[in-house]
Amino acid sequence: MTAEAREAGPRKDSAAGGERPLDIALLTYRGDPFCGGQGVYVRHLSRELVRLGHRVEVIGSQPYPVLDEGENLHGLSLTELPSLDLYGPPHPFRTPKRDEYRDWIDALEVGTMWTGGFPEPLTFSLRARRHLRARRGEFDIVHDNQTLGYGLLGDVGAPLVTTIHHPITVDRQLELDAAQSWGQRLSKRRWYAFTRMQKRVARRLPSVLTVSGTSRQEIVEHLGVRDERIHVVHIGADTDLFSPDPSIPQIPGRIVTTSSADVPLKGLVFLVEALAKVRTEHPGAHLVVVGKRAEDGPVAQAIERYGLEGAVEFVKGISDAELVDLVRSAEVACVPSLYEGFSLPAAEAMATGTPLVATTGGAIPEVAGPDGETCLAVPPGDAGALAAALSRLLGDPGLRARLGTAGRARVLARFTWAKAAEGTVAHYREAMALRPRGGTPAVAGPDGSAVQNPGRPEAATATTSVYRESRATC
Incomplete structure (x- = not known):
């Protein structure tokens, strides 16, 4: 894998159901499929979206996503959007060398870590916005996997759909409840300071997917997102892989x-x-x-x-x-x-x-x-x-x-992941059908002016629709 996307295969003329296939940017600020659910979600959802006939480019940071490969997955690619990887082995919480700094986002990442915070949702969102703006018109939809960073508000080059698995404020409260000293509580509050940003961003998103009815209610209560903007799409298991096998002996106890x-x-x-x-x-x-x-x-x-x-x-x-x-x-x-x-x-x-x-x-x-x-x-x-x-x-x-x-x-x-992919695509198309107030589907032309995008007749706009009335809750 390189910093550029791997070459994708030829695009199908139609997706499942006979509709036009979509070009999807799937964002994940952490993609390890062996630790935590976000990497598992990206791996399996991306595979099933491609099987439905769509093209998916996963854009992620360290630890990078591991994607499935196969003859029927030519429409799946990975673009690495590297951070400074401050928490990775073998030296977590490391201080980068001077020549590792590339821009002000890197400085922000290090400064946040030095002061006890967790920078990755914010810094990844800023890098992703820069990357997506440079590639305006290449994607029908941008799907964020719970980054919820300020960089994803406003112009990201295509309609935005965001998955929130559950509010991280729940994790924060459980860790504060378990803290055994004022020092631990102070440290936890600083580490989870990014959840304030996630609340503000979530309230301004036009379309949120979540994985259960319970999570939907928690998102309403903890993040203040309006119920009508949240859609439940259950995720699932890889039932071909996770299947019974009587030849495997059970170990007593x-x-x-x-x-x-x-x-x-x-x-x-x-x-x-x-x-x-x-x-x-x-x-x-x-x-x-x-x-x-x-x-x-x-x-x-x-x-x-x-x-x-x-x-x-x-x-x-x-x-x-x-x-x-x-x-x-x-x-x-x-x-x-x-x-x-x-x-x-x-x-x-x-x-x-x-x-x-x-x-x-x-x-x-x-x-x-x-x-x-x-x-x-x-x-x-x-x-x-x-x-x-x-x-x-x-x-x-x-x-x-x-x-x-x-x-x-x-x-x-x-x-099952197949059902999850079908439900997700349905909400992609709903998001693409929306129009911002006073806006029309457009991309930047050669002279910088707005022009219609003939290759994406359903694309809503080059600008993410943001609800102005939600600003009062920020």
Whole structure:
């Protein structure tokens, strides 16, 4: 991959349904598909959009997205829009050398980090706006994956649609609640200062996609976005990859979970406490965590406190195939989160036919389904309830089989990436049909004047529609 997009293949004459195929710019300020949900979203949605006949150019920063490849994916490309990568291994929070600075955005990025803030949503949005303006007229739609930076307000060269998975203000509040000193609280407030910008930007967006009804309500309450501007498009699991395989032996007592970080939101500390309780009844019970092990913090302390060093294993950097086989090998999958805007791990585990224990935090019930029918559901933050549900499943093979079968059927019916792509395209076309007040679809001509764009008859405008009445809420 280079700083320029890889060469895309020939464009199809029509997309699914016989409509004109779209040129889509899909933005993501962080694209790692192995840590967190944003990279997973970009990878799978981009693939399915191309399968529908559209061309997708993913524009992302470090850690760069990993996109699928194949003979039927010639319309998919990646453009790297590099940051200074201040948080990447092997030297997170590094200070760049003088010759690394390219412009004032780099200086802003470093200055924000030095003062304890998180600069990437703002600095990526500024770089993306500059990049998109230079390529005016090349895209039918710009789709932002939760950057919500000031740079995406105003002119980005095409109509803008934004996905908000859930408001980061939820993460902020959970971390503030878990802080154990005034110093920690001050540090968390500074780190999450970018959420003020995200609130202001979100209120001025004409079209917002989100992944669940729960997230929709949270966006209204936390960010102040008008309900009529928010559209729910459920995401899903790769049901071809995440599928049952009877040839994979189940490991007795194995519980698997996914946790991208040791943060209160993920509820991993409650699962560790629950495991200690489960082992009094099922001594062979053990936990495999897909994610990086924190050397210190609440989870590490809990493992030491309960003497579980040999019963909790962390794995990271595994391939898709290894991840699927790991989930298949478990007797139980668990999602212990205090809150999720959707929960891809729940959908993926259910798709493999692995029975699920999940909390009722956030949108998890929307994905996992009714307690006792497609999963066992427990209140968030309740280690005792988690332990009881896990023990029940570990001791009842018939219940495991019934929940596993019902869980996969639920995912196949409701949560696939193909359905997500179809729903997303429908909202792209709605956004393109909008016209700004007093505006007409136009791009810059050779002399700088506005001219009609004959190649994009549906394109709304070269300027993102922004709602003026929302300025009072900024």
